[in-house]
Amino acid sequence: MSKKFYITTPIYYVNARPHIGHAYTTIACDTIARRQRLLGADTFFLTGTDEHGQKIERAAAAAGKTPQQYADEISSEFRQLWKRMKISNDDFIRTTEERHIKRTQELFRRIRDNGFIYKGTYTGQYCVSDELYVDGAQPGDPCPTCGRITETVHEENYFFKLSAFQDKLLELYANPDFIRPETRRNEVASFVQSGLRDLSITRSTFSWGIPVPDDPKQVIYVWFDALANYLTAIGYGSSHSGAQEAFRKYWPADVQMIGKEIVRFHCVYWPAFLMAAGLPLPNAIVAHGWLLFEESKMSKSRGNIVRTETILDVLGADALRYFLLREVVFGQDGSFSFDALVQRYNSDLANGLGNLASRTLTMINRYFNGEVPYSSHSGKPADDAIAQAAHRTIREFRTLFDQFQFSRALEYAWTLVAAVDKYIVENEPWALGEKKDEDSRSRLATVLYTAAEALRIATALAHPVMPEATANIWEQLGLGDIQKLALGELAWGQLPQGTKLGQIQPVFPRADKSAVERMQTMEDQQRVAPAADVVAAPAQTPAVAPTPGPATSEKISIDDFAKVELRVGLVKVAERVPKSDKLLRLEIDIGSEVRQVLAGIAEAYAPETLVGRKVVIVANLAPRKLRGMESNGMIVAASLDGGKPVLAGFLEDVPVGARLK
Ligand code: ME8
Numbered sequence: 001m002s003k004k005f006y007i008t009t010p011i012y013y014v015n016a017r018p019h020i021g022h023a024y025t026t027i028a029c030d031t032i033a034r035r036q037r038l039l040g041a042d043t044f045f046l047t048g049t050d051e052h053g054q055k056i057e058r059a060a061a062a063a064g065k066t067p068q069q070y071a072d073e074i075s076s077e078f079r080q081l082w083k084r085m086k087i088s089n090d091d092f093i094r095t096t097e098e099r100h101i102k103r104t105q106e107l108f109r110r111i112r113d114n115g116f117i118y119k120g121t122y123t124g125q126y127c128v129s130d131e132l133y134v135d136g137a138q139p140g141d142p143c144p145t146c147g148r149i150t151e152t153v154h155e156e157n158y159f160f161k162l163s164a165f166q167d168k169l170l171e172l173y174a175n176p177d178f179i180r181p182e183t184r185r186n187e188v189a190s191f192v193q194s195g196l197r198d199l200s201i202t203r204s205t206f207s208w209g210i211p212v213p214d215d216p217k218q219v220i221y222v223w224f225d226a227l228a229n230y231l232t233a234i235g236y237g238s239s240h241s242g243a244q245e246a247f248r249k250y251w252p253a254d255v256q257m258i259g260k261e262i263v264r265f266h267c268v269y270w271p272a273f274l275m276a277a278g279l280p281l282p283n284a285i286v287a288h289g290w291l292l293f294e295e296s297k298m299s300k301s302r303g304n305i306v307r308t309e310t311i312l313d314v315l316g317a318d319a320l321r322y323f324l325l326r327e328v329v330f331g332q333d334g335s336f337s338f339d340a341l342v343q344r345y346n347s348d349l350a351n352g353l354g355n356l357a358s359r360t361l362t363m364i365n366r367y368f369n370g371e372v373p374y375s376s377h378s379g380k381p382a383d384d385a386i387a388q389a390a391h392r393t394i395r396e397f398r399t400l401f402d403q404f405q406f407s408r409a410l411e412y413a414w415t416l417v418a419a420v421d422k423y424i425v426e427n428e429p430w431a432l433g434e435k436k437d438e439d440s441r442s443r444l445a446t447v448l449y450t451a452a453e454a455l456r457i458a459t460a461l462a463h464p465v466m467p468e469a470t471a472n473i474w475e476q477l478g479l480g481d482i483q484k485l486a487l488g489e490l491a492w493g494q495l496p497q498g499t500k501l502g503q504i505q506p507v508f509p510r511a512d513k514s515a516v517e518r519m520q521t522m523e524d525q526q527r528v529a530p531a532a533d534v535v536a537a538p539a540q541t542p543a544v545a546p547t548p549g550p551a552t553s554e555k556i557s558i559d560d561f562a563k564v565e566l567r568v569g570l571v572k573v574a575e576r577v578p579k580s581d582k583l584l585r586l587e588i589d590i591g592s593e594v595r596q597v598l599a600g601i602a603e604a605y606a607p608e609t610l611v612g613r614k615v616v617i618v619a620n621l622a623p624r625k626l627r628g629m630e631s632n633g634m635i636v637a638a639s640l641d642g643g644k645p646v647l648a649g650f651l652e653d654v655p656v657g658a659r660l661k
Helices: 020-038 054-062 067-084 098-113 162-173 182-193 222-227 241-250 260-277 308-314 317-327 338-368 381-402 406-427 429-434 438-462 467-476 514-526 558-562
Strands: 004-008 042-050 091-094 117-127 132-134 151-160 215-220 255-259 285-288 291-293 566-576 584-589 594-599 614-618 624-626 629-631 637-639 645-647
Touching (some): 004 241, 020 067, 020 255, 020 291, 020 308, 020 317, 042 067, 042 222, 054 067, 067 091, 067 308, 098 215, 098 222, 098 260, 151 260, 162 260, 182 260, 222 260, 260 285, 308 317, 317 406, 338 429, 338 438, 338 467, 338 514, 381 406, 381 438, 406 429, 406 438, 594 629
Parallel strands (some): 004 042, 004 255, 042 091, 255 285
Antiparallel strands (some): 117 132, 117 151, 566 614, 584 594, 624 629, 637 645
């Protein structure tokens, strides 16, 4: 019986379209899953979308859609994108699916029956963006994770007895393999050591969630619902025997990959829920770092995302997959830039593996009629050195990969590519090809065999990372379907003499300079214009929406105007920004949430005169950072000649959150 292997990504919130941060986690898991399949493991790779909760409910309302419509659209974008990226997931779970809803209720029931759920009253702060209870925070305090202002929640809820699991969790962390890397394990352990409070696991003030069994006025807390996906997708709680069997086969998960910001949910709440349900725990929770763009975490709320489609259109899926795993040291944060992407693509793929393939195969075509030649195994040190390097690479690649050190594993494999390139240059097969004597011919055969065999090994190792291009090289090598490769048995010398090469074609055409520009332009066109520039540059008239003079303004269509979401906001907090004459920090209630906005109006308005005032806010402006603080929207004002802004307001009373059209 083959070994089983169950691997999961987090399920992605459907409040945001997929970007390359999401792609990063998915690619890492896909690569592991593909490798496991080639090693013969019965592999199950799960991903999906997280579709309930207040955050999604609000995002849908802002888009004028029902939560289900909204979730349907974005979830489908994730699925389409994963297809284009050659993600080989075995299932895609959506938390709004009936199977998930029923089975999550079953998990809730089981934990309640086991005595770990009780009714109580929760009063405290909540961050909707992170769907996180912020212990110890006061009204008006920001969320420690995202910096947004928390909201006060006062509800009768069901609580989970998290405090009962403190010692058991600490015992669990003693196993160094459970949380990786170690820095994350230490963080989690010290969080748990400082004491655990019971966790509210239901909500009653909104309805977009899974109803609590026997108490449908409450919905299950979105994180309980989301974490349960790892069980429900493989059949937990089902009455069907097939599903039950799948669950018995695959659970516990072997690797659960997550981003570092959701470690607490996966390493504290998740094992505690499982222990409470009497279920086995996953073998490893592996946390990676963030993909940064323009120096901060790539995320929709910061407005600094890079869309995966842009890279797929210009360089293709393999390029992105390789770049992310090669460039980012797994576990640490890594910066993304188009320049680095194109540079890496050209150096490692176009000039590296691609060039090795095309020069080796072209010469075999030319000199040996497209058949892999016989190697005389001359035992020359140069030939042996390549065979030895290949042998070492197979071994090291495996070790590094199993430790999730993708970047080092690929670096290692590419030293083999570089060594073969050097070997080819030094042995000058093109010169040998010109000579007709037997020694030269035999030497040429050995050199080209050695190059082709090293190419085969590098291609096999890189296959889980770049499935398309390597499948292509494999066929060009005349080896057929790469999926049939038994990776565990990969060794030097397996390339059969006489193998007839396939059709030779370039796999990684060189990218020219315009590739960077093209990608940048595609992305710029997607972004909302940063109209808050006047605030970012306090030397100019600070503040607020600039009012262009009528003579210079271009006409726009009603559709253009409709893109700007203007809303009535109520100023809750106003204060000066330290060391700035012009900026005020405002907290503005826009009905669906409280926003922090930085406005350059300090010279015109004393902060205390603004609290309680209704203002007009551009609610869908991409957030920006000013003086290290996030400004999430812009208030609208007339800009007078003397430079003093005058805030827009209303003569009649208007409800907070109303949209201006
Ligand atoms: O947290 N860099 O969903 P999510 C690297 N629904 N990885 C990033 C990233 C970035 N800039 N941005 C996102 C959730 N990710 C919950 C999970 S699981 C039961 C519920 C990756 O859509 C990262 O792995 O906000 C993160 O954990 C994941 O996307 C999901 O983010």
